[in-house]
Amino acid sequence: MSNSTFDLQIQFFQRLKSAIPSHASLVDEVAETLDLSIDSAYRRIRGEKLLDLEELSKLSRKFNISLDNLFSLNSNSILFQGRLPNKTASAFMDWMEDVLAQLNLVNSFSKKHVYFLVKDMPPFHHYYHPLLAGFKFFFWMKSILDMESLKNDIFSTDKNYFAPFQEITQKILRVYNRVPTSEIWNEESLTTTLRQIEVYHEMGLIANSDITNRLYQCVLEVIDHLEKMAENGKKSFLGQSPTSESAEYRLYVNEIVLGDNTFMAEIGDTKITYLNHSVMYFAGSVDQQFNESMFRNLENLMKKSTLISGTGEKERKQFFNKLRKKVQAKIALI
Template identity: 75%
Template sequence: MTNPITTLQARFFQELKSSILPYASLVDEIAELLQVSMDSAYRRIRGEKLLDFEELKIICHRFNISVDRFFSTTSNAILFHGSLNSYDENAFGKWMEDVLAQLNLVNSFSNKHVYFLVKDMPPFHHYYHPLLAGFKFFFWKKSILYNESLKNEKFSASKNFFAPYQDLTQKILRVYNKVPTSEIWNEEGLNTTLRQIEVYHDMGLIDHPETTVQLYQCLLEVIDHLEKMAETGRKSMLGHSPSEESAEYRLYLNEIVLGDNTFMAEIGENKITYLNHSVLYFVGSTDQRFNEGMFKNLENLMKKSTLISGIGEKERKQFFNKLRKKVQAKAALVQSEV
């Protein structure tokens, strides 16, 4: 007779295998982690030797997983993992490194796709332009993470707030451009960034009106770039055409639903959903039932949206022209002050 505990343990390791990098060896990982022989690691993976509670704790902690989903329960609880907001001076750099790690994980799978239900323009798109990226970094660090070092600072193009994160930013963009992506937008997608620039300008937290105008110009250049990516249906760096490594870029327009910055990734046979919290941070869940429900919701939204990448030239031009008019109207107000 099959031992149900043995079967459960074997299933646990099978699920675990699908969550590690494709080129990694599960038996090597377990042997090193538990400090046992390869043979002993194999016997645990096959369910021939039961894990004790301490070993189970070590494995779950190392791979950031929970055993809850392996038990047949009727609980409606959904497990999430992620980072809490931190207010130390190094918090933003750590956040950037975590973004890169998550993108590298997604990119490590041959079968991969990212879905973004946009409320605010995805952070990656701000990175295309150094000055705009520098402003967003400054804003996040000053007004969200409350970095003490920026307490009395104003944003200035000459101070280059982008420089400390230039290498990380380029790495993030290179990986992001290799991952096929579907984004669901509406016309509100620029409002948050526009409002941040406007508020900082009105509060005197941007050094000169000319700098504010430059930021709006950067935003217009990013809009032009997004339109080109939507036209070709492929990702690329600002000012460049798609390369052989450029991933598919699908852009949907939904005029009814305002997104919530939900980020879902298909990795291999599994899915993971990231939900936004504390403005910058995300928590993720690999819960199968939850992810299937979220994916069906995204599918339904895409069916009720207009695909404007690759096709839908009229709708695409109308959409991007509306975005430009929003930015141009803000820029004109500032230019009248100069």
């Protein structure tokens, strides 16, 4: 085996190790996937035995490792993986399951943290309230996924758009609440959700003004909850106090930079950057140089932002009062 081939195989297994939960055994995972003995698996991990193409393919598919990325380590390319939008009946449930799978992966590591550079309020915060979540799901399926089954529908409480996704939504929130998170907000971070409600109301795609008003009230309740989480510095469910399983919640306000919905996950010694595309989809990269650069950028933004969770009571109250005024201004227009 040449030195370059040996190095590539060692790097491949280093990436594979970062892709499995921290409690899992690398050698056990390799042995099970390739149907090998523990000794044979160790020989491949140590580079004593060359992986053949079939073994490389099995491992890369199971653990979602990009071989293109591996063989392009010294190039200027940055490779991403992710889902593309589709219009199948199961498209939205597939998206929700993918979100849950990514969160479960992050949560499986003892060392973990998620960073959000917020342009729009993160989707998890819409899930706290069934009516608001139902509206957001309806909007995504009708206007973004362009589902034929909703072509002639308007948003009404006569049909519960939240119900089919209630179980997975609760699973997502339970895992999300266990993952330490830092969010960088701006006053405009509510604009997209408020505009979606306003435009659907103006277009007659919300059944009546009472429902529109109730949606805005839901947003106000979410703002109250976010303020409470920021005050505690801990995550929790709507209307509940933090528990022993509640993760740290750090909220920063940056008055200059409007985010782009980038988020980064730290898992063990690895970082994954997810870039937003097609409104609700994300493409992820484990490219080490790219992620280190992105992380330095996030660190710089946090240093130039105001931390309003745990401390900064005055700044925290000012920020959330500004958000409430934005919602109240929309209510006044109904």
